[in-house]
Amino acid sequence: MNQVRTRFAPSPTGFMHLGGVRTALYAYLFAKKNGGKFILRIEDTDQERFVEGATEVIYDTLRDCGILWDEGPDIGGDYGPYIQSERKSLYLPYARELVEKGAAYYCFCTKEEIEERRAAAEARGEVFKYDKHCLNLSREEVQAKLDAGVPYVIRMNAPTEGVSTYHDLVFGDMSFPNSDCMDDMVLIKQDGMPTYNFANVIDDHLMGITHVIRGMEYLSSTPRYNFLYSAFGWEIPQYIHLTTVMRDAQHKLSKRDGDAYYSDFIRKGFLTEALVNYLALVGWNPGTDQEFFTMDELVQAFDVRHLNKSPGIFDVTKLEWMNSQYVQKMDFDRYLEMATPWFDKALAGKGMDYRRLAELMQSRTDIFSRIPEKIAFLAEMPDYDTAIFFNKKQKSDENVAKEVLPLLLPVLEGVSDWTEQSIHDAVMAKIPEWGKKNGAVLWPMRIAISGQESTPGGAFEIAYLLGKDETIRRMKESLEKLS
RNA sequence: GGCCCUGUGGUCAAGUGGCCUAAGACACCGCCCUUUCACGGCGGUAACUCGGGUUCGAAUCCCGGCAGGGUCACCA
DSSP: OOOOEEEEOOOOOSSOBHHHHHHHHHHHHHHHHTTOEEEEOBOOOOGGGOOTTHHHHHHHHHHHHTOOOSBBTTTBOTTOOOBGGGGHHHHHHHHHHHHHTTSEEEEOOOHHHHHHHHHHHHHTTOOOOOOOGGGGSOHHHHHHHHHTTOOOEEEEOOOOSSEEEEEETTTEEEEEEHHHHOOOOEEEOTTSOBOHHHHHHHHHHHTTOOEEEEEGGGTTTHHHHHHHHHHHTOOOOEEEEEOOEESSSSOBOOGGGTOOBHHHHHHTTOOHHHHHHHHHTSSBOOSSSOOOOOHHHHHHHOOGGGBOSSOEEOOHHHHHHHHHHHHHHSOHHHHHHHHHHHHHHHHTTSOOOHHHHHHHHGGGOSSGGGHHHHHHHHHSOOOOOGGGGOBTTTTBOHHHHHHHHHHHHHHHHTOOSOSHHHHHHHHHHHHHHHTOOHHHHHHHHHHHHHOSSSOSSOHHHHHHHHOHHHHHHHHHHHHHHHO
C-alpha cells in the first residue's frame, strides 16, 4: 500500500476557524498514526477574497497547535508549489483533456444569462441547474467563439442518470441518484482560474493524497469529484468526512458569535494545549476513559473508527474546566509569566508581590481573562454590604466584627515584619485570649480588608498582599462603616 | 422543496443483539477537607426521539413518523 498522505487545504481568510483546526488536527493525526505525511496546501483560487497576511495566520495557528506539516508552501516538498494560485497554469490543460474526453465542455453563457434562467426557474418553483445549453454547440462553433475571444468557462459534463456510490470511512456506503447530486459545475472560471472543486481534485491527485479528510458538507458533492477522477482514469482517494462542530443544536460555530476563531480563544486566555486537547474530543473519542492527551498520545490513540457520525456541540464550560486543569498542572514560572499581564490589568503600579499572588491564583484560574475581576479588590476596596460579615458557620456577624476588629487593629499595627508568617503568628496567638473561634476572628478580618465573601487566599494572605498600611487603612475604614 | 446525513442524561460520550435494572467526563446538588473561595476527596439527580416490526432476547437490525443538520454558486 502507498504511503498515507493527507492534507489540510484552507483558504486564507485571515482567521482560523476552530472547525478548521480540528479538521487539520485529525488529518495530521491520521497521517502520523499511519506513518504518513501531512501536507499543507493553500487554496487561494478566489482572487476577490485575498487577504493580506492571511497565510501567516494559518502557519502560526497550526504551528502553535503542534500540527506540523511535512510539505507546504513555506517548506516546500516534492509536489509543489503548494499554493494554488502558483499552480494556476497547471489546471487548464487538465480541463482541456476532459473536454477532449467528452467529460467537460466550453460554456459561453454569461453570468447574466444564467442568472436570468436561474431566476426564471426559481419563479417556477424549480431548482436551477445548468441546462447543458452550450454542450449543443458544434466543434466549429466552439472554435469560432474561442478564436473570437469570447469569454468562457469550462463545465463538467455530468451524467444525468444513474446512481453514484462511494465508501466513506466514517459514514459507510454512500449512494446518490445522479439526477440529484450531479451538476455541470464550472471547472475553469472566466478569469482562467480553476474553481475550488476542480483544483481540489487535480491537486489531491497530483500531490498523491490517499485520504481526503474534510467536513461533511462535502458528503453530497463527493460523487462529482469521483466523476472527475474516473474521467481522468485516476484512483479515487479514501474519504473521511468529519461532522460539524456546533455552537448549539441548531447552529454551527460561526464567525458572528465572536468565538469561532482560534485567536478569539487565545485572546481570552485559553491555553493552546487545552484547546487542542478539547477539540480532539469533540467528535472523536479514544475508546477509553482518558481525557488528557499530549499530541503524541493523540497520535497513538487516534483511530477513525472512533470518529462520530453525529455533530458535537462545542461546550465552552467543559473547555474552561479542561483549561483550568492545564493551568494547574503548568509550570509555575510559566504561569507567572502568562498571568503577569493580567495581574497588571488590575494592579498596575501597585507593586504587589506577583509571585505570591500567582501561587494563590494558579489553582483559581480557569481562563486568564478572568483574573482581573478576581483580584480587582486588591487594587481598590469594593463598596460592600456589611451584611456579609454574617457567617453562621464561622460564628461571625456585624456585632462580632465590631468587637473583633478593634481588638485586631493594635495586633496588626504591632507586626513589624509584615510577612504572612508573622501576621499569622501574631493573630493566632491572640485568638485564644479573646475566647473566640478562629473563624469568628478571621472571617471578619478578611471581609474587612477585602469587602468580599470569597477571595483568593485567606485573611493573612490578603493582608500580606495588601501591605501593612493598606491593611490597617481598610480595617479602620470598615470599622467606621460598621458604626 | 429534492437528495443526503444524524438522533443515548443539559453537554461531550461508552455501547457494533444477551455482560445494560446503560460506563466515564463537564455542569448541577449534597457531604468532607478548610480562616472564605478554589483545589482535592466522597456521594447524588439525570438519557436510549416516537411508533411499528425481526428475534427467545434490541439502545444495538429493518420500516415509517418526528426533530435537527448538510447540500443544491464562475465561494471555498
